[in-house]
Amino acid sequence: MVLAMLIAMLVTWVKEGRPHYPSMDDGQTIAYISDVGAQHLKPLFVAGSVVTVVFLDLAFLSERWLRHSNQLASNKGRLDKACAILSIFFAIAGAAGLILLAVFDTLRHPNMHDGFIALFIAGYVISAILVCIEYLRIGIFYRREHRILLISFFIKLAFVIIELALAIGFGVCIGSKKASKQNPGAVLEWTISFVFTGYVLSFVVDLLPSVRTRNHVPQGEKYLMDQGGREEGVSIEEPLTQDSMGPTTGFYRGQRV
Structure with missing residues (x-):
């Protein structure tokens, strides 16, 4: 949703001939997302922002519940549980910032808009750090069983580092009153938003191991079984055959019927 919204806004601005909106500074030739979102595409900006952050925050809540219910590898200490809960809190704060900056646009409420931008970026960056x-x-605890946890860690660490660097540059640009800083600031804002899209998609990597399929047991359940703690009603479904080409007629669980 966020990717579709950003592309629609960018393409619309270009197709309209790259107009100079009333909210843009003199000498500014590249529109901020906020400039485009303050015009006739504001309904799209608001709706896209709401849908994006609602489902992203639901992903945070789902991840917490799936770890609690052993569908994903469970937390192993108070610190990581506290980080999980606090990450949800700051994600909700970031969500509020994105929704409010879309509602209080830069044309009619410039000061409030800038404050909500700061809330949005800070909320999700702090959440990502946690x-x-x-x-x-x-990931260290389950480093042998579930390497995907460390992979997800490095993906999110890259997001934190990149977003922090971009956010600092963006803050310098919008804080400057020089016209020469506005175009770089607009480019940085678009870049921050597309990097944020990658962060949103990274949660697919986190949630997929919780899915039960014919030949896959959820991450947390599998770990319990490997430790000899099989629970009643939980079983590992074996493939019909070891043939890499797929099921073979006349075989069931590796034996000829």
Whole structure:
């Protein structure tokens, strides 16, 4: 949703001939996302922002519940559990910032808009830092069984580093009153948003191991079984055959029927 919204806004601005909107500074030739979102595409900007952050925060809540219910590898200490809970809190704060900056646009409420931009970026960056701490701790604990946890940690760490660098540059540009700083600031804002899209998609990597399929047991359940703690009603479904080409007629669980 966020990717579709950003592309639609960018393409619309270009197709309209790259107009100079009333909210843009003199000498500014590249529109900020906020400039485009303050015009006739504001309904799209608001709706896209709401849908994006609602489902992203639901992903945070789902991840916490799936770890609690052993569908994903469970937390192993108070610190990583605290980081998980706090990451949800700051994600909700970041969500509020994105929704409010879309509603209070830069044309009619410039000061409030800038404040909500700061809330949005700070909320999700702090949330990502806390998620990194959580994933590092549980990734070390399950480093042999679930390497995907450390992979997810490095993905989110890259997001934190890149977003922090971009956010600092963006803050310098919008804080400057020089016209020469506005175009670089607009480019940085678009870049921050597309990097944020990658962060949103990274949660697919986190949630997929919880899915039960014909030949896959959820991450947390599998770990319990490997430790000899099989629970009643939980079983590992074996493939019909070891043939890499797929099921073979006349075989069931590796034996000829």
